[in-house]
Amino acid sequence: MAKGYWLMKSEPDVFSIDDLAKVEREPWDGIRNYQARNFMRDTMRVGDGVLFYHSNGGKLGTGIVGVAEVVSEGYADYTAWDAESKYFDGKASEANPIWVMVDVRFVEKFDEILTLSDLKGNAELSGMLVVRRGQRLSIQPVDEEDFARVLKLGRGKG
DNA sequence: GCCAACGTTGGC
DNA sequence: GCCAACGTTGGC
Numbered sequence: 001m002a003k004g005y006w007l008m009k010s011e012p013d014v015f016s017i018d019d020l021a022k023v024e025r026e027p028w029d030g031i032r033n034y035q036a037r038n039f040m041r042d043t044m045r046v047g048d049g050v051l052f053y054h055s056n057g058g059k060l061g062t063g064i065v066g067v068a069e070v071v072s073e074g075y076a077d078y079t080a081w082d083a084e085s086k087y088f089d090g091k092a093s094e095a096n097p098i099w100v101m102v103d104v105r106f107v108e109k110f111d112e113i114l115t116l117s118d119l120k121g122n123a124e125l126s127g128m129l130v131v132r133r134g135q136r137l138s139i140q141p142v143d144e145e146d147f148a149r150v151l152k153l154g155r156g157k158g
Numbered sequence: 159g160c161c162a163a164c165g166t167t168g169g170c
Numbered sequence: 171g172c173c174a175a176c177g178t179t180g181g182c
Contacts, residue, residue: 009179009180011180033165034165034166035165055179055180055181056179056180056181062180062181062182116181133162133163133181134162134163134164134179134180134181135163135164135180136163136164136165136178136179136180138179
């Protein structure tokens with residue numbers, strides 16, 4: 001099967017690309033949106049490429065900051081039935097997990113952030129979901145061509 | 159901090 | 171099954 005490509009959003013205050021670089025590998029927990037869950041459960045495969053996006057970046061800026069890789073199939077997000085977790089969901093249980101996560105691993109960090117306005121200003125990237133107004137989905141599929149373009153831009157910027 | 163966009167919930 | 175109210179996301 002062909003390799004898949006994704007964009008995954010994270011607030012750098014909560015979990016940044018530097019955090020991922022430190023831990024090397026991380027369960028992408030806390031996704032509580034059905035569409036995003038379905039991508040992880042049904043479509044993501046080990047080896048898929050991930051654009052790491054900082055949302056609500058504040059001083060750090062908002063945009064794509066590097067690359068990660070999917071390193072597990074989807075599995076139950078156990079934070080959903082952990083009453084201590086901020087991602088707790090009373091309807092989920094070990095028998096009925098509802099929510100799914102995958103593990104990702106750090107691949108590379110761009111020398112400079114590729115900001116949202118960079119992306120919006122590039123006509124070649126106009127098909128990307130992330131440049132669309134009001135697009136809140138935290139896990140988005142990315143075309144192979146767009147993934148390659150972003151990689152080139154991100155590596156070329158520093 | 160504001161607020162537009164949009165997903166989810168719940169009354170009917 | 172509709173849809174208004176509500177809560178959250180996320181850019182600015």
